[in-house]
Amino acid sequence: MKEFIKRSEGLWLFTRSPAVMIAAVIAILIFIGAAFAPWIASVNPYDLGSFSLMDGLLPPIWQEGGISQFMLGTDDQGRDMISSILYGARLSLLIGLSAMAIATVLGVGLGLAAGFYGGRFDAIIMRIADIQLALPAILTALLIDGIARGILPPEVQQDLRVVVLTLAIALSLWVNFARTARASTFVEMNKEYVQAAIIMGQGPIRIMFIHILPNILGPLLVIMTVDLASAILLEATLSFLGIGLAADSPSLGTLIRIGMQFMLSGEWWILWIPTLFLVALVVSINTLGDFMRDVFNPGLR
């Protein structure tokens, strides 16, 4: 084990930076909690029968009046805060991860193709990317969401909320992937192995995905981490603005929006616990992203 750690530079750096280790532990705990929410959480916050109004507005256990059944207290409906947060994080992560995955596939595909073919195709893709880069992601996401509201018939709007939100976020994040993939592809194109593959008459798809892609993965992994954090933040912001998910299927952002109503009345936990949770999640993912950037670009150290 020790030998292995010594040989891998990334792992060695990892064992040397406590902040990154803490961030990794927090991120992993939240991921596990979110993934297994239905088994960990004591109640299902979407099932109105599983909690009771009688338990409403109980404070966390360390405060007077808190009971051990609800460690972090309850909201006004009597929902257990832990369960709400786990289910909320589940939705937030589900949307964040899928949006990131779609953005990766779309952006890397277009970026690879732009770098490989060059010429007019490259010019068109990069022009679109430039225009979109001038608009902040949140504005793009809001717009796509607004357009979806106009196009989709009202009956399916509620059911497709998660899909629309995911796509809106994905379409506002693909640009980073495309630009990075294109720039790295340009560099690879001049290397002998690519030239050799072209001369051997291999197909463009094969060259792009089998030969070039594995060699440009490093910087893309960094962007994936950073964009996961952006996607989670975007989702939280949209839901907080009331544009994202509705109150009956709350994500972390929706929970914070609901908690705002209790800011003045003293039930601090309804607002601050989900907020703390969201910030912890985003800060840990960002810390991991920074760490990965350092590992892949030793020049920045």
Next chain:
Amino acid sequence: MFYFIYKRLIQSVFVMLAVAFLAFSLFRFVGDPITQMTGVETSVVDQERLREELGLNDPFISQFGRFTVDMLQGDFGYSFRTRQPVAEMIASRIPATLELGVVALLISLVVGIPAGVYTALRPRGVITQTILITTLIGISIPTFVIGIMLIFLFGVQLGWLPTFGRGETVNIGFWESSFFSIDGWRALILPAVTLGVYQLTLTMRLVRAQMMDVMRSDYIRFATARGVPMRQLYFRHALANTMVPVITIIGLQFGGVIAFSIVTESVFQWPGMGLLFLESIRFVDIPVMGVYLVVIAFFFVVVNLLVDLLYVAIDPRLRV
């Protein structure tokens, strides 16, 4: 140089046309304008007549042409939701957003540039480390959470500052301003700080990186060797050369300020364009969405043109 500006102007016109085209496509293809305007009891025949009268059956290009000409004359159509002219609705909201954005940008520059210079000149000091850690946290916390925290601390706990609305405003012609009353300024502080924090960290990081770069360059080393006083060295020789990228970032930040003003305005119920845009998304008020886009694009284009002109003013090498 005139050729350069001329070229930029032509480019700007094309950008505006593209955005107008986008806004028009939104208006024309997202939802049917006729169903939005008429009630359930309108017969199909009447709907068709209205369609013909409004020219919705004309070729796409001529419709777009009419749309553009109307826009140039200040006719932006009517809101689906309030039935008011969109031009009036947006114009009445512009002052609030611009005042918020300008103050936020000023905070970002007035605090960000000195902080960036200081942290670059004293990279190992305790104050520098504190500033750097603070900005790292600031960059990771979403804007709306910063807003909530400020409201909680200064509005609810301490009760020092108002937490929503613009406070007392003064009308100067068409411009409703909160700059002329103490109440207005008090209402402006929290939203402007919320909006400015993220931009501040960007400004600081950029100025710091530029400054560190410049300080390593040969001409600074020679100036030091020649015995140029430190103060003059820092502020005359070094800072002046960091200004070009800083001005670029101001141009870019303007976009960020406008976009995040949507979030800030929502948290503080600030009656600006962003809040209007959010409402228009919620009610699928397509005309307002489209015009908001056009207005934002116009600001972008103007700011970027100004930035280009400033380059020429600041960097003598561009004047050839």
